[in-house]
Amino acid sequence: MSTITQLIHSIPVDELTGAIAVPIYQTSTFVQEAPGVNKGFDYARTNNPTRQTLENIVAQLEGGETGIAFSSGLAAIDAILKLLQAGDEIVAVDDIYGGAFRLFSKVYEKFGIKVHYVDTADLQAVVNAITPATRLIWLETPTNPTLKISDISAIAAIAKAHQCWLCVDNTFASPVLQQPLLQGADIVVHSATKYLGGHSDLIAGVVVTRNKTLGAEIKFYQNACGAILSPFDSFLLIRGIETLHLRVKQHCANALAIAQYLEQHPAVDKVFYPGLSSHPGHALAKKQQKGFGGIVSFTLKEDTDEAAQAFVTSTHYFKLAESLGGIKSLLCHPASMTHKSIPDEKRRAAGVADSLIRLSVGLEESDDLITDLAQAFKSAEKKLPSVLSTSNIL
Structure with a gap:
């Protein structure tokens, strides 16, 4: 089966009604049979059927285990950075999206997280910037806006050798053109506002992880901090992905x-x-x-x-x-x-x-x-x- 056919048919038909489009579950809470006994949903911040369907579709698109949807691309980046703690360091691409730079420098640096900006197209520059405190390597490839290309597989090997995570912002390429998790990255992030949505009518962000353990950690921050994607925007994003x-x-x-x-x-x-x-x-x-x-x-x-x-x-x-x-x-x-x-x-x-x-x-x-x-x-x-x-x- 081709990837396009697989994508289209990964979007489920509603079991209850037979609706071929994913229903919008516009509800804040779910009735429980008994305390803690439910149909997989208790409160819509924690989980929602429409958002869950989207998250599963995006995880499949990227070849990952866990998808997590957020209210914006920056909210998605923010959740990833919450994996870090004071004293940790990041090696980041120098030609970085301005919003990510602002979040790194104006929010997280004051909490003791240091960022080293390097030309990640130069593998030796990446290696030279790594210290014992490096916990995360942050790539955009292609970069925004000069479209530099970094070697994902090679940097994934560097990250593994130094026991740190590799996150790739895959917004510009989209999973149609590039699947960083299959090239060794640990995390992929998208401003889903862009190509995934594709119609300039929503703000959204998504994270996909290569393994479930890391996905569960980021999922925890999605629920704990609350920057979730709404059911309606989840529906719009699914509709956009259908023609990606x-x-x-x-x-x-x-x-x-x-x-x-x-x-x-x-x-x-x-x-x-x-x-x-x-x-x-x-x-x-x-x-x-x-x-x-x-x-x-x-x-x-x-x-x-x-x-x-x-x-x-x-x-x-x-x-x-x-x-x-x-x-x-x-x-x-x-x-x-x-x-x-x-x-x-x-x-x-x-x-x-x-x-x-x-x-x-x-x-x-x-x-x-x-x-x-x-x-x-x-x-x-x-x-x-x-x-x-x-x-x-x-």
Whole structure:
């Protein structure tokens, strides 16, 4: 059976009514036959049938044992960090999502958890950053927003040798393109708001663990701290996952066409997309992923905030907004939006330049999206003719 067929038929038919769609159990509590005697549910914070179905589906998608759904991606990350205690250390990717950096630096560092940021594409840098106190290695691959690629299997071996966990943020790739648990990771986390949901209509996060013991620990924090995903949002997320394979396939095709267009544009300095042979992580991405994803980032030859602002306010189909992974194309300026919480010096050192622009390529026709980018370059040139010369546009 193909993975797509398996996914579709892993979504159960309701035994009570025969409903082919998963019912929304919009209830706060469940009647018990006697104290502690119930049908597997007692209070909806602890467990809910709709959320439980979602958690089982996501665990299967990632090839893991336990899925845990949260009210946001950051709530999911927060639950993982609660596995740590004062004195523990984290080795984290330097090109990290701004929200994760904020959580690490502004919340958990004050509780005595130290974070070392390194280029995880460099295996020796990972090894050098590990100390006897290291408890967790934190990867994004591809990273947000410069799309660096890290070797999951190799870093999993490093983590195992040093008796620490490896967590991979798999938001950008999605389980359609990459399954880190099958490559040795211990934990996978998603901002399910993005590709898993896919329609820009919910906020959610999910964690999947490779073994049940670790899953039970994170499940404990889900219940103890209460950042659960609602039944209705669980239903929406299941509905989004049903078309995940089809959507990701088109995201990838469109993103490659746009990356190829940008690579030859005279106003563009660098294009970050692992599907391009020019990308330093291309060979590794080809090895450990089944596709290259729907995110494309690029910098302008004039590396200024003003140049980027002129461009991102000139598109029509690409809407200026936070987030990514939806059916409609979005763009953002990470330096002033998604990564604003990271100090400028640290942000630039990680490769997030002042002019870097991130595209979340949607499901529109690729020719229409390229036409939109072309007119945006022309419009931006009118705003800043000295810095955005678009002569000889192809």
